Amino acid sequence: MFVKSPGPEAGAAARLAEEIERGGPLAFSRFMEIALYDSAGGYYASGRAAVGKAGDFITNVSVGGVYGEIVAEVIREMHAALGAPENFTIVEQGAHDGLLARDIIDAVEGQFPYRIIEPVPLWGERQAATLGDREVTWVTHAGELPSFEGVHLSNELFDALPFDVVRSDGERWRHRHVGLADGRFVWCDGPSVEESLPQRPAGYTTEIRRDHGAVLRPLASRMKRGFVLAVDYGYPEEAFFAPFRSDGTLSCYRGHRRDADPLEDPGQKDITGHVNFTALTRDAAAAGFQPAGAADQYHFLVGAATGLLQALDGATSPEAARKLRALRLLLHPETMGRQFHALLFARGIDPVPVLSGFRHSRGTSLA
Numbered sequence: 001m002f003v004k005s006p007g008p009e010a011g012a013a014a015r016l017a018e019e020i021e022r023g024g025p026l027a028f029s030r031f032m033e034i035a036l037y038d039s040a041g042g043y044y045a046s047g048r049a050a051v052g053k054a055g056d057f058i059t060n061v062s063v064g065g066v067y068g069e070i071v072a073e074v075i076r077e078m079h080a081a082l083g084a085p086e087n088f089t090i091v092e093q094g095a096h097d098g099l100l101a102r103d104i105i106d107a108v109e110g111q112f113p114y115r116i117i118e119p120v121p122l123w124g125e126r127q128a129a130t131l132g133d134r135e136v137t138w139v140t141h142a143g144e145l146p147s148f149e150g151v152h153l154s155n156e157l158f159d160a161l162p163f164d165v166v167r168s169d170g171e172r173w174r175h176r177h178v179g180l181a182d183g184r185f186v187w188c189d190g191p192s193v194e195e196s197l198p199q200r201p202a203g204y205t206t207e208i209r210r211d212h213g214a215v216l217r218p219l220a221s222r223m224k225r226g227f228v229l230a231v232d233y234g235y236p237e238e239a240f241f242a243p244f245r246s247d248g249t250l251s252c253y254r255g256h257r258r259d260a261d262p263l264e265d266p267g268q269k270d271i272t273g274h275v276n277f278t279a280l281t282r283d284a285a286a287a288g289f290q291p292a293g294a295a296d297q298y299h300f301l302v303g304a305a306t307g308l309l310q311a312l313d314g315a316t317s318p319e320a321a322r323k324l325r326a327l328r329l330l331l332h333p334e335t336m337g338r339q340f341h342a343l344l345f346a347r348g349i350d351p352v353p354v355l356s357g358f359r360h361s362r363g364t365s366l367a
Contacts, residue, residue, distance in 0.1 A: 093157055095116045156232055175191055187263070220289065277341070290346050291344075294342070299360040342358075
């Protein structure tokens with residue numbers, strides 16, 4: 001928690017301390033933005049973010065290539081649902097080290113153009129190294145995309161968007177800001193919250209994320225027809241603000257260990273929070289996308305992987321065994337199968353088809 005002197009390992013902390021000393025306490029969204037995305041020492045922008053068994057956390061992609069193989073089948077289904085347009089394009093945002101892009105491109109055998117939205121040069125370089133000679137185009141912002149029909153993919157993108165922390169005093173909500181005291185980052189009270197939030201007892205703390213539209217609006221300006229497939233962890237609004245969830249969902253991860261203190265070692269660990277799926281759905285509608293499906297990851301993958309599961313039935317090869325091990329982890333109802341959810345939004349499609357990944361969701365709505 002102590003503010004360190006400037007240096008490559010303390011870049012984010014030094015930048016935060018300087019900004020607080022210059023302008024006063026920071027909204028937590030600004031604190032999180034610098035801690036994760038500052039070019040000098042932010043956890044993501046510096047390349048410190050590590051995924052997989054040897055990293056800080058695991059994702060669907062780090063489990064193995066079978067996840068990309070299944071998503072590729074969903075993409076083929078989307079292509080057919082749109083009438084097989086010639087300019088069908090796959091756009092990925094939050095591509096990290098490019099593993100999902102590699103797995104999808106290989107599975108679709110390069111059939112569709114692939115574009116990655118990547119504002120951080122370091123990660124673009126790592127993606128390029130992963131992808132080798134596969135044909136991929138990079139842009140730094142969705143607004144730079146050419147007009148297209150296709151799909152926008154993301155895996156744990158929205159949970160990484162900066163959010164504000166708010167706390168109830170029993171009658172109203174106030175922002176929680178971050179200040180400095182004796183060389184340490186500390187919580188302090190900020191202004192009243194303008195949004196209408198449910199009444200909760202004093203001390204109840206939660207998060208407000210406002211940046212969904214920053215992702216969706218420029219995308220809508222470039223997508224003529226298509227789908228947005230977002231896989232992330234979160235809750236519908238009623239569960240997000242459940243009375244028992246009095247400490248909110250803010251979490252930090254380092255070395256596969258979770259803690260709830262984002263003020264300690266900023267820039268050295270991941271800071272995240274669950275997505276309010278209702279708010280995401282509202283912001284998607286405001287940007288011009290309509291809800292087209294919602295399912296927990298277990299039901300989504302079971303529906304989308306029907307053909308793969310049938311092919312693996314009775315198979316005994318080492319490759320089949322590897323895929324089955326990965327699927328067990330992805331589908332496990334006590335871990336990734338229920339923690340993650342797939343949300344589908346559509347634009348310019350009428351009627352919207354029910355894709356295979358959502359046929360077992362029984363009309364589930366995460367809004």
